[in-house]
Amino acid sequence: MSTPNVRILKQHLLSDNWYVLKKIDFQLQRRDGSWQAQTREVYDRGNGATIILYNRAKGTVILTRQFRIPAFLNEHDGYLIEAAAGLLDNASPEERIRLEAEEETGYRVRSVRKLFEAFMSPGSVTERVHFFVGEYQPEDRVAEGGGLAEEGEDIEVLELPFAEALAMVDDGRIMDGKTIILLQYLKTLMPVAPLMILIAGAQNAMQSCATRLLQAGHLPVTASWPTQAGEEDSTMDTERYGQLLLSRCDALLRAAGSSGQADRLVALAQEKGMRVYRELDEIIGMQAARV
Numbered sequence: 001m002s003t004p005n006v007r008i009l010k011q012h013l014l015s016d017n018w019y020v021l022k023k024i025d026f027q028l029q030r031r032d033g034s035w036q037a038q039t040r041e042v043y044d045r046g047n048g049a050t051i052i053l054y055n056r057a058k059g060t061v062i063l064t065r066q067f068r069i070p071a072f073l074n075e076h077d078g079y080l081i082e083a084a085a086g087l088l089d090n091a092s093p094e095e096r097i098r099l100e101a102e103e104e105t106g107y108r109v110r111s112v113r114k115l116f117e118a119f120m121s122p123g124s125v126t127e128r129v130h131f132f133v134g135e136y137q138p139e140d141r142v143a144e145g146g147g148l149a150e151e152g153e154d155i156e157v158l159e160l161p162f163a164e165a166l167a168m169v170d171d172g173r174i175m176d177g178k179t180i181i182l183l184q185y186l187k188t189l190m191p192v193a194p195l196m197i198l199i200a201g202a203q204n205a206m207q208s209c210a211t212r213l214l215q216a217g218h219l220p221v222t223a224s225w226p227t228q229a230g231e232e233d234s235t236m237d238t239e240r241y242g243q244l245l246l247s248r249c250d251a252l253l254r255a256a257g258s259s260g261q262a263d264r265l266v267a268l269a270q271e272k273g274m275r276v277y278r279e280l281d282e283i284i285g286m287q288a289a290r291v
């Protein structure tokens with residue numbers, strides 16, 4: 001590619017041990033017309049491709065976790081959560097990303113869609129990354145994934161609720177640029193629609209369900225009237241409290257454990273034609289493996 005306001009003077013090969021590191025002496029014409037000499041180191045590892053696999057019905061995404069020594073050297077434990085990715089090695093981006101997705105995650109996706117190309121570190125790295133999305137189905141998993149052990153890859157495959165992956169970007173558990181871009185893009189394909197879910201059942205079962213629902217992006221409401229230990233309900237009848245909550249919620253989750261109130265709420269919800277869940281896995285975003 002030639003641009004009239006750049007003159008490449010000399011390219012020094014600094015390393016071609018694995019990929020290629022060069023020092024480039026060049027002149028650049030400034031906007032005022034004057035020419036300025038510059039020297040820059042440039043790392044050429046070829047181009048790459050990345051893909052995020054998602055399932056709209058389950059509200060989940062597939063990501064990987066693997067050790068990255070550069071991150072480790074820069075104040076991170078090194079285990080980065082990333083969308084599947086790989087270098088093209090002279091293959092076409094689509095061909096390469098299908099193979100890479102299967103190698104790393106075990107999913108053989110039927111259709112992939114190219115989004116765009118981006119330079120991820122344009123001041124020093126030549127790489128263009130081709131971004132893809134692909135919808136997966138549980139039955140597309142044809143292998144364990146994990147990468148190529150002989151190349152030193154030891155990749156853990158994660159299936160996460162989309163809402164949780166977004167929360168992980170916010171709190172720093174996901175710090176990889178291409179992955180953040182893809183997750184943001186997915187918001188346009190998979191809008192997070194939180195459900196307000198009333199949980200009724202035994203106290204400890206309600207608590208664990210509430211935590212899991214929150215992590216998946218839903219808003220849990222527990223049916224028990226908040227009282228202090230040993231204190232009697234005085235301001236409102238527990239039964240009435242549960243009924244009022246139910247009338248404001250989108251669905252009811254019958255958590256485990258015997259509870260007369262929970263059974264009565266189930267009957268009431270059914271009478272109203274409301275959705276009653278008996279398992280967390282029936283709820284969108286909940287069928288994912290945990291991190």
Ligand SMILES: Nc1nc2c(ncn2[C@@H]2O[C@H](COP(=O)(O)OP(=O)(O)O[C@H]3O[C@H](CO)[C@@H](O)[C@H](O)[C@@H]3O)[C@@H](O)[C@H]2O)c(=O)[nH]1
Nearest residue numbers: 018019047048049050085086087088127129151152153178
């Ligand atoms: N021996 C040796 N092996 C290397 C070296 N650098 C990379 N490799 C090996 O080369 C393989 C590259 O794996 P890919 O799956 O193709 O690439 P990646 O490392 O997962 O992803 C790359 O591309 C992504 C997308 O562009 C990038 O996001 C990511 O940072 C990375 O550069 C891995 O097995 C890796 O261990 C090296 O210096 N020495």
Ligand SMILES: [Mg+2]
Nearest residue numbers: 084085086104
């Ligand atoms: Mg890879």
